[in-house]
Amino acid sequence: MLSISRDTFLKDLLIWFLLSVILASLFAAGVSEVADNYFSQAVAGLMGEVGEYDLLFQVRTDLQDVAVSQIKKVIKEKLPGSIVKKGVNVAGKTAVFVGLDARYRTKDVYSDLDLYFQDITGNVGFTIMTEPRLTLSGMPGRVIDLFIREAEAVPGVKFAFKDGGRVAVLLESIRDRERVQKDLRRIIDQYEILEVTFPSGFEVENPVEAGRALAQLLAGKDGISYIRDVTAGESASDEQALLITISEIKRFLLSYAGQVEITPAAGSRLLEGDLLALEGRESNRALRAGGALGAEDVIVKVTSDQGRNGKKQGLIIQGDASQISESRAFLVEEKNKVGREAATVVVNSPKDKLDKTLTDSIELLQRLHGLEDISVEGGGVFTAAKTLQAALRDADQLLSGSGLSGAREVAEFSHLIEGIGGQLQTMADTLARLSYFENRLNDAIAGLEGAQVLTRLGLIPPLQGDLARKVQVLDGELGRLAEKLRVRARILDDFINDFNPLVQTLLSWKARSMELAAQVDTIQKALTGQSPTGNVLAELSGLTAESLARMEELDLEGLEKEYAGFITGLEELKSINAAGIVDELKTVKSSLPKLRDEEIGRAISWLDNYLGGETGSRSKIRLFVNSGYRREGPLQTVRGFFGSNQVGLHALPAAEVESDVRNELTQLLQEVKGVIAAITVIILGVLFFLLDQTPVMAVFHYLDLVAPHPTECRREAGVFHDIWAKFGLRENLWRRLLPWLYSLVLGSLWSWLTFLFSGAQIPYVNGAYFLFAGGLLGLFFFMTANRFHQLNLDEVIAGTSLGLSFTVIMREIVIPAGRPGLLQFLNRRKMVMK
């Protein structure tokens, strides 16, 4: 320590160390800051300043002028005051930014943006980039509305809306981001997705139905107070959403197509892909083996081996189900030859199903003005709930007060249970009616979507005149109406789901209470004047208190408000031009018979090509539940339901919170900044060690020469001797290790401190790594010092023979002979022979 305080070369090294760390840190931080500024400006150039733009269109570069003029036209008509800016061209696409006028940054506008910009020529798609924003993703499509509602209740959230399969949450201020993000995570944590998985080979015939039944079974049990079946309608990602949509279209078309159940003839073996010929009604000759196939005959393709009792499924790929004159089917051989008789077929034409759903849709639309009774039904549920609450309180009071000590109390309790039973029945009936209405709504939505698919696939027969415009208008109107109805249906579904578990709980309570009350009555009759057994009463009291607690948990006021919103929403539906849509639906309906099965078959084949064998997550059942339930319970219930112990149940997060693109980019840029700083530090480290430390380390290879230390005089040598001796180590070992230790410690500390101060970071690498890597760097330079610095040993020996100290030798001989660097620069102040 003393030598450090004196004017020695050790002190020079210490000053060099501090200065080099500071300079390298500042330089690296500066370089990374400059790079960060550059990239930030580049991002701003690409995306605009924060909050400047709201929409990013990707348009084909060759059509950019047309697209921009059309976007401007839409803006002029629908969103006046908004701005448009053309961005960069990348890979044949041009970015076009739209900054919405502040008054249009509303939920309604964002919800209708798809409609506004659906006809832009060359538009590949657009992204909403309004900031500040957070995004909820990964949730099932059926609970998107739930998350929208809950997100909008978070302070600092301007509004939330559905953005594809995600929920975009717009914030009031960027300062709210962290807090809102936490709140959104808290909301997400309140829910979980339970995914039922099946062992290989386990088939569930109808997962959607199974999911629905399972949801009802689990409701109210094991702490599950909220449950929704989300098996259908998932939208985990855009790609999956597209896959599911296509699968849905295929499912829809399949259900619409003329499907054929094939019963192979005795001794006949049919394989998937085999073609069967059926005689067409309009054919002028009967089919016979060896004959030629006619254009009027119907051809069926075997599509599935999975029919029951050896039966198979088929799809009409030529002709129409209505043309089939008889059920005998012949195998089609090469060159359109009719082969042997191979099967009999039964045709199932589901076109009438679509016809029915369209009829339902039309009926529902025509009844829009008669929905007042829904509000009455809902009101009935609330009245029943409040009556039940009061009755439960009475029952609880009765049990916790005097208990059922006498016949009068027992009679009173029984009466209460009966009253509750009546109210429960009313509530259950009302919920069932609402459920029926919900199903009707869902059917109507299916009908509307079906019609929309038909318009989009161009399957509606050509109409004259302004057909294209009409189809387009119909498509838009159908989409808008279906979406609005879907929102209402989901609110209703939530409403029913909120009450259903409660009803289940109360029904269980009623059944058990009646059983226990009967036991009490029996005991009293047998032992007149004596109190019933304590454990029966305790169970009764506990059950009642639990049910009451569950009842109290239900936010009746909140639900009433929500329900009022639903009723208002229904009222708004009346403003829709229902008559116009009904007319169009009728047109679609009237066009249905003109669709031939072969056309549908071709469409299905085309979709199959796209799907390439992919099917959605059909084999999985997913349930959306509240978190905090008892983990073991549902698994047993699920296994019991499917009758297999191999069935699994996995809890998944309900959703994810993502930052907006800019925030993601900012985080990425922060990482890039850290990495640039790290690279700069590494380069500077190498430079500093190469220029400044290699001469020092080269001399350290001749430590005995410049700092003589013979064994005989070790006692006078220094303070380290005694310390070293305590560990039983020889002085020579210490001297041999000293240069290695110097290099190791210097490299470690220098790297670690410089990384720390410069803000450098490498993903997945922590500070300990820099200590380690720096140590290796130091050792490397020590070992190779003489390669990087040609030490003139003759000069050093001359200095030594002249009686010069280590400090003088370093300052006057070694360092001046090295490469120009910081140490040489600092050394000049100390040199005598300049």
Place this chain on the structure above:
Amino acid sequence: MRTVEMASDTGSTVSPILKIEGLKKSYKRKTILRGIDLSLLPGETVVLMGPSGCGKSTLVRCINRLTEPDEGRIFYEGRDLTRLPAGELLETRKRIGYVFQHFNLIRRLNVLDNVVFALRMQGMPIAEAEKAGIEALADVGLADRTRDFPEELSGGEQQRVGIARALAMEPALMLWDEPTAALDPILVGEVLEVMERIVRSGKTTMLIVTHEVGFARRAADRIILLAGGEIVEEGTPAEVFSRPKSEIGEKYKKLLKA
């Protein structure tokens, strides 16, 4: 501190300026010095001779601990150098001049700066140091080359600068490690001439390692012959070169006659 005394030719007791006892040195498994005992009286000029690899240079380097001996004692002016702490060793080295085979000048310094370098490092004022330096350079005949740099000088001149650098320190003992071995024969003469002049001046005690037999005969008070890490013969030039007792002495005698 242990001191050493020895009898002079006149019978009076004179302390040797340098006394070496049982000096041993090995490099890895090869023994270079096998227990050298040697003394130098003040003002004496001793020439150390022997075949290449016999340990002459190692012996000289061990004296001021440019090389650390393995065993033995080295008394300089009565003090055991092998036990001196680093600080005192540095002070002692300043009183022992050293002339290297390869001159060992500092390339970035000019002739004068090379000579005054050590003086300046001792804190001597520039003017005083330069005066001493110029005098030393004058002694070796290079007073007019003060501003030249080493690479501008011939080998002989560079060695003379090396000699001047040693002389400038006014050492009590000068160690010469084959000062002419790296010079071509034409330049050897000018260095030997300077060396003889210094010897004749009698200012300093000198231990000279050289192969220059003529020089040794003319300048040495005593010749020591070294072979295989041991002293094989010791005596005045007349004794060693006229009546050699060792094989190596015989060889030098023949060389002298030739």
